[in-house]
Amino acid sequence: MVTETAEPARRRRHGEQLESALLAAAWDELVEVGYAHLTMGSVAARARTSEPVLYRRWANKDQLVFAAITRHREVNPLPVPDTGALRTDLIAQLTLAGELLAGFYAITVAASYSGLLAALGLTPAQARERVMGTRQFPRVREIYQRAHDRGEIDLGRIPEAVLAMPFDLLRQDLLMDLKPPEPGRIASIVDELFLPLVRSYLAL
Numbered sequence: 680m681v682t683e684t685a686e687p688a689r690r691r692r693h694g695e696q697l698e699s700a701l702l703a704a705a706w707d708e709l710v711e712v713g714y715a716h717l718t719m720g721s722v723a724a725r726a727r728t729s730e731p732v733l734y735r736r737w738a739n740k741d742q743l744v745f746a747a748i749t750r751h752r753e754v755n756p757l758p759v760p761d762t763g764a765l766r767t768d769l770i771a772q773l774t775l776a777g778e779l780l781a782g783f784y785a786i787t788v789a790a791s792y793s794g795l796l797a798a799l800g801l802t803p804a805q806a807r808e809r810v811m812g813t814r815q816f817p818r819v820r821e822i823y824q825r826a827h828d829r830g831e832i833d834l835g836r837i838p839e840a841v842l843a844m845p846f847d848l849l850r851q852d853l854l855m856d857l858k859p860p861e862p863g864r865i866a867s868i869v870d871e872l873f874l875p876l877v878r879s880y881l882a883l
Contacts, residue, residue, distance in 0.1 A: 701726050701733060705747035714744060714790035741795055748787055755779075759818050765826035769869045772822060773849050777859035784850075785857040819846065836880045845873050 692700055704726035708717050719740050723730045737743040757779060760771035823842055827834045834842075848868050852860045860868075 697728075697732075698736065699750070701728070701736070701743075702747045702750040705743050706751045709744060709747060709790065710786060714795055717744065719743065744790060744795060748790070752783065756818060759821045761825065765822065765829075765831045766869060766874065768822045768826070769845055769873065770865055772819065773845060773860070773865045773868065774862070776846070776849060777853065777865070780853055781857065781859045784853040788854060788857060832877055833881060836883065837877060838880075841873075841876055841880070844876070845869060848872070 701722070705717070705722045708722050708725050712721065717740060719730050719733050722740075722743065723733055726732075733743060737746060757772070757776055760768055760775065762768050762771055820842075823832065823834060826832045845868050849860065849865075852864065
């Protein structure tokens with residue numbers, strides 16, 4: 680094993696650079712071997728460092744894995760489409776999110792069922808909020824703000840819960856099926872559930 684201290688000084692990593700490398704190694708290890716087989720030692724070996732380097736930042740593998748899952752989500756934000764209309768923006772966003780996040784959810788759910796949530800003392804709802812929750816929603820609001828500016832919707836009348844609904848349903852589908860929703864399901868969320876509800880607020 681090559682330790683952090685064995686690297687030449689010019690290659691030694693510090694601070695944010697080191698932490699990013701450690702969390703990336705933990706994520707790669709989680710993807711490759713799964714939560715149950717991941718160890719602090721295996722992550723250290725992948726990161727080409729020593730276990731004490733990890734333990735100085737995370738008390739155990741549960742905290743490390745949770746941090747790695749969170750970091751992976753944060754450094755891989757979803758692009759926000761701009762098709763010129765609210766309906767097609769939402770369909771494009773939900774389709775893209777389903778395709779890109781299905782693997783992430785599968786890995787996260789597998790880790791949860793392997794004991795990660797219990798080890799951290801988190802409920803599934805708390806884990807969803809901290810890892811799979813609304814971190815993407817502020818960027819998604821760009822879609823709604825453009826629709827508001829075009830006169831398609833009035834953000835002053837529509838409750839936040841309604842705006843979040845398409846993405847709440849997508850997360851639910853991903854958690855249940857661990858695969859991207861079918862195009863028909865996405866169209867149903869937008870055309871049969873979300874848009875009629877939005878129009879009801881415009882009619883008030």
